[in-house]
Amino acid sequence: MASDAAAGPPRPLWDLPTRLFHWALVVLLLVSWFTAGENMQLHRWSGYGVIGLLVFRLWWGVAGGSTARFAHFLRGPKATLAYARTLGARSPSDGAGHNPLGAWSVLAMLAVMLVQVGLGLFASDIDGLESGPLSHLVSFDASRAAAELHETVFRVLQALVALHIVAIGFYGVWKRQNLVGAMITGKRPFQGEALRPAALWRLLVGIALAALVAWAIAKGLRF
Ligand code: HEM
Numbered sequence: 397m398a399s400d401a402a403a404g405p406p407r408p409l410w411d412l413p414t415r416l417f418h419w420a421l422v423v424l425l426l427v428s429w430f431t432a433g434e435n436m437q438l439h440r441w442s443g444y445g446v447i448g449l450l451v452f453r454l455w456w457g458v459a460g461g462s463t464a465r466f467a468h469f470l471r472g473p474k475a476t477l478a479y480a481r482t483l484g485a486r487s488p489s490d491g492a493g494h495n496p497l498g499a500w501s502v503l504a505m506l507a508v509m510l511v512q513v514g515l516g517l518f519a520s521d522i523d524g525l526e527s528g529p530l531s532h533l534v535s536f537d538a539s540r541a542a543a544e545l546h547e548t549v550f551r552v553l554q555a556l557v558a559l560h561i562v563a564i565g566f567y568g569v570w571k572r573q574n575l576v577g578a579m580i581t582g583k584r585p586f587q588g589e590a591l592r593p594a595a596l597w598r599l600l601v602g603i604a605l606a607a608l609v610a611w612a613i614a615k616g617l618r619f
Pocket residue numbers: 425428429432433439440442443444446509512513514515516517518519520521522526527528529543544546547550
């Protein structure tokens with residue numbers, strides 16, 4: 397990938413929890429995908445992992461490092477359109493975090509993944525042999541409907557992820573900007589306020605929350 401053309405030396409942009417969240421999510425989503433219909437025990441376990449990651453990311457979006465916060469990167473339609481008009485320019489996007497368009501795709505991916513795992517929890521296969529841990533809370537018909545939707549929503553998620561990867565490629569090739577390197581090392585050159593990392597206790601609360609929710613769901617909320 398082309399080197400970064402943005403001004404200045406690389407500076408910390410993404411904190412470690414955000415980066416770990418991202419790459420763990422990629423691995424677990426792939427596991428969920430390839431185990432679907434093949435190894436349902438592993439499918440459920442990786443699904444609980446995804447749930448934990450999503451819970452953590454929601455918490456981190458309000459309590460994490462500055463660039464991980466939703467309030468930091470979500471912008472209104474005006475700013476998003478204004479940014480979209482500059483997309484064709486061959487200069488790097490050197491804002492301090494997700495750009496306004498990317499921010500909406502991040503939000504869309506998180507929302508669709510939440511729906512995806514939510515439906516999986518209530519899903520049941522045609523003979524009722526394989527099911528999600530909360531399927532006992534709904535009728536069999538509802539559980540089958542959840543399974544159908546679970547498959548349909550997965551196509552939507554695949555489309556969003558494909559768009560995500562094409563967009564990252566576009567930044568690499570057209571704008572000569574290595575965003576992937578920044579998601580690995582945490583650093584790239586950018587303009588604006590430096591990353592303000594979050595205190596350790598916030599990380600610990602996030603991990604505890606994620607583990608608690610994933611555990612309670614895996615138990616089917618039966619204690
Ligand atoms: C993001 C994570 C997930 C992805 C990408 C995913 C994807 C899929 C796909 C593509 C299928 C269709 C398999 C087929 O019939 O060929 C499926 C089925 C299923 N998934 Fe998931 N899933 C995820 C999370 C979960 C979770 C968290 C649960 C519950 C713990 C779950 C439970 C099920 C069940 C019970 C089926 C069988 C439904 C049927 O055979 O009609 N999934 N999943």
